[in-house]
Amino acid sequence: MVTVSLCMIVKNEEEVLARCLDSVCHLVDEINIVDTGSTDQTIDIAKKYTDRVFHFEWTGKFKDARNESFKHATMDYIFFMDADDVLMETDQLKFKQLKESLDPNVDSVSMYYNAGLDDFGNVTLFYRRNRLVKRSRHFKWKGDCHNYLEVFGNVINSDIAVTHKKSSHSTGRNLSIYETKIKNGDSFTPRDYFYYGNELKENGHYEKAIESYTKNINMREGWKEDKLHACINRADCYRFLGDNENELSSLFESFRFSSTPRAEACSRIGFHFQQKQNYKDAIFWYKLATQIKFDPSRWSFTYPAYSTWYPHLQLCVCYYNVLDYKSSYEHNEKALEYRPTDERMLYNKKLLQKYI
Template sequence: MKHHKVTRSHRLSIVMIVKNEAKNLAISLPALQGLADEIIVLDSGSTDNSQAIVEQYGGKWHINTHWQGFGKQRQLAQSYATGDWILALDADEEVTPQLKDSILEIISQKPNDTVYGIKRIDCIFGHEIDNRYWSLKAHWRLYPRGFSYNDNLVHESVILNGAKTDTINGFLLHHTAETPLFWLQKRLDYAKAWADDRYTIGKRVSMTSVITHTFWSFIKQYLIDGRFLKGRYGLVYSLLFTQYTFNKYAILYDLIHNKAEEAFLDSVNTTSQLKIIDLSRKQSTVSLVMIVKNESKHLKSCLDTVYDIVDEIIILDSGSTDNTQKIAEDYGAKWFVNTDWQGFGKQRQLAQSYTSSDYVLVLDADERLDQELRESIVSVLNKPLQNDKVFSVARVNQFCGVEVQKRIWYTDKLARLYANQTFKYSPLEVHESLDQNGIHTEVLNGYLPHITNDNLHHFLVKNIRYSHDWAKEKHQDGKNILLVELLFRSWFSFIREYLIRADILGGAYGFILAFASLGYTMDKYIMLSQMNNEK
């Protein structure tokens, strides 16, 4: 479709910044026909067909992959514009007919010192979640060319410099996200960028501030902004935005207080102090089985705690690009590769198929055996093969470098040592576990320290991936979820972590872990619900 340019005394340039926005551009650009004298689009590295769509509608395509934040990207995009008026839009914003008429009326006049705000109706998963008759915030989007955006990395806005302001009749339809996964990933990127920016300029935040901003966000989004009037999707959006607010402030808190590197170095020091164990009485053999991807930081420290008590090391990689393989081979490991990822359960099954010993010992690269656990494993190997039981280990999780769940109160009991020919893992994509068939479990003495994550952002990225994998699997199984069940399960997740498992003893990070658990549970059920609705 060819874009038909209009001719008027005072020209309008529509300015956008984009990256992989083909789907949204296919909606927003047709609505601009007859409005713009030129459409300026600045891309930051798209790999879809965004450029073809922009050029189909007569837009001018520019590229800048040297990303310095939303504010500076908008400034650069505007520098390519030649119009007297600037209309700044996002690719996911659609101009409604009423708004279009209002803009045409304004730009028929000579630009002065007035900046115009446009009310925006947010839409999520194809549903409007703002009430048109409620008090909606106006975003400064239409202005004379002499004005521009500030330098903010995120949450950028037009610098008013004492300008007059007015609000235009009509609305933008803001198609925030087609799916929950897209919304969560995009908003987590925003949260990380915001936290990095505030940390760089010296902003500090207390745990009280994290909690206050989080709960105030829900009150504002759901009650003050009137989303309670929009039913199910108004509530879902308010919950997701509350999680986004928590992520912003919690990531900033973690940038200031994170102890993961300190905990990692402590684990390396502890490993160097492990004692040699007498293996002369062994009657059974054991294969260490690991699945990995880009684990060069942790793999050596893990293997240092176990290589001397196992008979073979089997490592199945899913596409590492670092030097994980070299580290594994330095320890005599047998290296296998499978990049056809079908979930954690099936990957563990495949890894076990390469073993040849009596027992299988399963570890992740970010886990280590303490001395007592090493001795407990060898004590099992000093006896003939036992097919009538499975051996579990007590895992102690270090969250952002903090042992939030105190080992005197709670540890994960995980079946990790078992007879090779009798047991194997379930095929679940996530939350995989050993198929024990009702066989008795014996908990070994000692602990398995687990360096859960390097930082909070890393933890939240994994949570989004795991929640999506879980939802996809349950959707295929035909599982359904009610909204009330979603709310109950999410808050029970928080109560279970914070009180039952005593995260409360972990201080600030205890609350962060418990609330992140709430968010993970909420996300996976929101994803499942939306997948079911799209049947």
């Protein structure tokens, strides 16, 4: 059986660190925690789980701290988590089974990252990451912000998920990192333009976000999946600015970068036509969103709501407006499967029962 080093970087994580370590400490053979300047009880909490707690002066770049944490690993494989991540019970079992059966010739194991949960326990966003990597391969972290492991070789995909349970959000922190890069005259990769656009969008700088997304889309280099989502996210910015025509154009442009439409684009196109009270076309796009099958080998962002409860809820509304109450009721019932106590859907159910 292979051995595993858990490597983490932390700063002021006293509220969540124990929760994280409780979910994984019994599965790994070593815990390495690199602290970048905590002023709360984080270090004391870490020392309850391991004596391998190290200090590293923050450089302003996450890759430096993550690479430092990997230097302290001594086991066969390195597993990384953030302090506000956990392994749920089912994933703990899967991790144990993987560890017991993993072929030592594997260089990396990708796992899902459940980046958010709604109030009903539904995953709001997930994507794959190289999560368990062979130490002897000396893989390095790249990127100043939204960094990634540069991995090559024998990579396998697992169905294990690390779940993000963040209690707060550092608004503007990542944006400032990119703005420092600009101030310093650093060059931007296509990936930088995509993630800088995301930070601008999240902080309400929609026009600048559009500019950054467009630079990503127009560059010959870069991952097609980033370009696809740059089109979709740019469309959101156009909608927030009231530019509905460019919103629609950007959504259709996303089709350039995938062999089939994505539910995230189809549901937005449906909403575009719904807002114009063109319910027939809206129904077409919402139904298409529910019919697109998920590819488990996909690495890029997936937002499950756009293929599940959301289009079903909007189909309920659209069918109601064309007086097809039976179909309206049926889609509301499907939406309720994902959000059984949602007040909007319960109201719809009560209303529609009068007509069927």
